[in-house]
Amino acid sequence: EVQLVQSGAEVKKPGESLKISCKASGYSFPNYWIGWVRQMPGKGLEWMGIIYPGDSDTRYSPSFQGQVTISADRSINTAYLQWSSLKASDTAMYYCSRHVSPNSETYSAYWGQGTLVTVSS
Amino acid sequence: DIVMTQSPDSLAVSLGERATINCKSSQSILYSSNNKNYLAWFQQKPGQPPKLLIYWASTRESGVPDRFSGSGSGTDFTLTISSLQAEDVAVYYCQQYYFTLPTFGGGTKVEIK
Numbered sequence: 001e002v003q004l005v006q007s008g009a010e011v012k013k014p015g016e017s018l019k020i021s022c023k024a025s026g027y028s029f030p031n032y033w034i035g036w037v038r039q040m041p042g043k044g045l046e047w048m049g050i051i052y053p054g055d056s057d058t059r060y061s062p063s064f065q066g067q068v069t070i071s072a073d074r075s076i077n078t079a080y081l082q083w084s085s086l087k088a089s090d091t092a093m094y095y096c097s098r099h100v101s102p103n104s105e106t107y108s109a110y111w112g113q114g115t116l117v118t119v120s121s
Numbered sequence: 122d123i124v125m126t127q128s129p130d131s132l133a134v135s136l137g138e139r140a141t142i143n144c145k146s147s148q149s150i151l152y153s154s155n156n157k158n159y160l161a162w163f164q165q166k167p168g169q170p171p172k173l174l175i176y177w178a179s180t181r182e183s184g185v186p187d188r189f190s191g192s193g194s195g196t197d198f199t200l201t202i203s204s205l206q207a208e209d210v211a212v213y214y215c216q217q218y219y220f221t222l223p224t225f226g227g228g229t230k231v232e233i234k
Binding site: 033035037044045046047049050059060061062095097100104105106107108109111112113114 | 122152159161163165170171172173176182212214216218219220221222223224225226227228
């Protein structure tokens with residue numbers, strides 16, 4: 001059974017750094033694209049970026065390029081989303097999601113439970 | 122980027138009545154080599170991650186009730202709930218996956234009238 005288990009909620013101050021995680025199980029982690037989706041309070045879903053753990057090929061949405069870093073550690077089947085300097089506007093729920101098949105152009109069928117990030121002074 | 126535009130932003134439908142949600146892409150998401158439309162529909166309820174309903178524009182995910190159906194091709198797509206049930210109250214999103222990094226529509230909130 002495919003499972004994506006995300007790290008717990010975080011409360012941070014503006015300017016702090018943060019790295020959240022998404023641990024995958026039940027499939028061959030290197031072979032499937034896995035990405036991150038932001039949902040700001042009361043708002044819609046936004047794809048931030050996606051990574052292929054097999055070769056670390058990473059694609060970012062223009063809105064998030066340079067604002068976050070997506071990475072993956074094949075040795076522990078875990079994908080990451082990190083910020084070097086958080087802003088209040090980063091307050092949101094973040095979901096990881098895996099494509100249904102190894103193909104690059106396919107739909108996202110599996111979702112983590114979400115990680116709530118709150119940035120407040 | 123392909124921009125996905127949904128309409129309406131919200132709609133209220135009586136129990137048992139039909140709900141129709143529209144989604145338009147800024148460019149065709151029909152791949153000519155396999156004649157497939159790279160479009161999915163998701164349902165999201167409060168406090169939950171999105172749930173896949175439809176893929177390839179019209180293929181229902183396993184376990185999804187048959188009152189949900191998807192149609193359309195090229196740039197214009199529709200999600201129809203044929204007979205709205207109380208448990209269908211949610212926000213619905215279309216998503217293109219023509220490119221490796223997908224994009225969502227803005228969402229449509231469905232409520233009971």
